[in-house]
Amino acid sequence: MQVSKREEEYLEAMYILYRNKGVIRVKDIAKIMNVKPPSVVDALKKLAEKGLVEYEKYDRILLTEKGRKIAEETYSKHVFLTKFFVDILGIPPEIAEHDACQFEHYVSEITVKRMKEFAKFIQEQCPYVLKQFLKEKLEE
Amino acid sequence: MQVSKREEEYLEAMYILYRNKGVIRVKDIAKIMNVKPPSVVDALKKLAEKGLVEYEKYDRILLTEKGRKIAEETYSKHVFLTKFFVDILGIPPEIAEHDACQFEHYVSEITVKRMKEFAKFIQEQCPYVLKQFLKEKLEE
DNA sequence: TAAAGGTTTTTGGCGAACCTAACCCGGTGA
DNA sequence: TCACCGGGTTAGGTTCGCCAAAAACCTTTA
Numbered sequence: 001m002q003v004s005k006r007e008e009e010y011l012e013a014m015y016i017l018y019r020n021k022g023v024i025r026v027k028d029i030a031k032i033m034n035v036k037p038p039s040v041v042d043a044l045k046k047l048a049e050k051g052l053v054e055y056e057k058y059d060r061i062l063l064t065e066k067g068r069k070i071a072e073e074t075y076s077k078h079v080f081l082t083k084f085f086v087d088i089l090g091i092p093p094e095i096a097e098h099d100a101c102q103f104e105h106y107v108s109e110i111t112v113k114r115m116k117e118f119a120k121f122i123q124e125q126c127p128y129v130l131k132q133f134l135k136e137k138l139e140e
Numbered sequence: 141m142q143v144s145k146r147e148e149e150y151l152e153a154m155y156i157l158y159r160n161k162g163v164i165r166v167k168d169i170a171k172i173m174n175v176k177p178p179s180v181v182d183a184l185k186k187l188a189e190k191g192l193v194e195y196e197k198y199d200r201i202l203l204t205e206k207g208r209k210i211a212e213e214t215y216s217k218h219v220f221l222t223k224f225f226v227d228i229l230g231i232p233p234e235i236a237e238h239d240a241c242q243f244e245h246y247v248s249e250i251t252v253k254r255m256k257e258f259a260k261f262i263q264e265q266c267p268y269v270l271k272q273f274l275k276e277k278l279e280e
Numbered sequence: 281t282a283a284a285g286g287t288t289t290t291t292g293g294c295g296a297a298c299c300t301a302a303c304c305c306g307g308t309g310a
Numbered sequence: 311t312c313a314c315c316g317g318g319t320t321a322g323g324t325t326c327g328c329c330a331a332a333a334a335c336c337t338t339t340a
Contacts, residue, residue, distance in 0.1 A: 037319080039297065088258070099248055102246035103243050106239065106242035110235055111235065117273075122269070175328065181289060182327070198287090
């Protein structure tokens with residue numbers, strides 16, 4: 001069983017909703033995903049079949065353990081990539097967010113790992129140079 | 141008229157074929173794109189409708205000016221991203237290639253620009269630290 | 281010059297993801 | 311209590327991208 005990029009996004013949206021509101025509603029998923037409610041229902045049915053979501057119509061919606069795990073992994077990539085773009089490259093937050101949001105579904109583990117190591121290394125070994133770079137970019 | 145991610149990939153494949161062989165053939169596009177010939181024909185028809193490709197059945201296939209421009213832009217992002225992953229982050233080439241190949245279709249202009257500036261800055265301002273980082277990673 | 285062989289195209293069909301319109305359900309206020 | 315309303319669901323239909331099978335085409339070779 002494999003999870004499509006789009007399904008990963010649905011799981012992530014649900015995960016965020018659950019964390020922020022404690023409840024996951026079709027309407028709110030639709031808003032985040034930028035689709036209409038019927039599309040959400042389609043997606044929920046498929047995700048339920050794959051055992052990633054608990055879903056009975058008109059009932060409360062929950063991620064299963066498996067679903068939550070995938071969502072968390074995706075979300076943590078999302079957070080990290082955004083941070084990297086902002087803190088290291090000095091990309092404006094909305095753009096960093098946008099780019100991270102796509103890249104997170106494709107980037108390989110090793111690349112994420114290496115990006116983390118790189119950020120740490122640079123921040124420790126030449127913090128001043130990094131600050132200099134960011135300062136120049138923010139001034140533009 | 142907008143070009144889908146997948147269409148961009150077709151254009152890029154054709155661009156590479158044209159540069160390498162001087163001729164663009166259905167069979168070769170199929171190989172690069174990892175699809176069967178009928179899918180290529182479908183794609184060519186759509187791209188022709190959009191004015192990105194010159195295509196008459198059984199005739200030679202060419203990119204139009206517009207098509208070539210899109211392909212070139214995509215390809216140059218591809219090349220740069222791969223280089224960044226390899227030269228700055230020390231990612232193994234095949235993985236860098238894979239990640240770049242996806243990211244190139246989504247990454248925003250500003251991010252690419254900033255990555256270029258960053259690479260230049262680091263290579264100039266702390267080349268030794270960078271070498272140190274890459275050395276560590278290559279030894280693992 | 282005609283048949284063989286490889287390439288390209290057409291046909292018909294499938295799954296993913298989305299939408300509109302219309303229909304259900306459950307809670308609220310008259 | 312019941313009509314209404316907003317959110318959820320179903321039905322039916324679109325587009326995109328892909329495929330297998332079969333037909334059409336072109337070139338080459340016997």
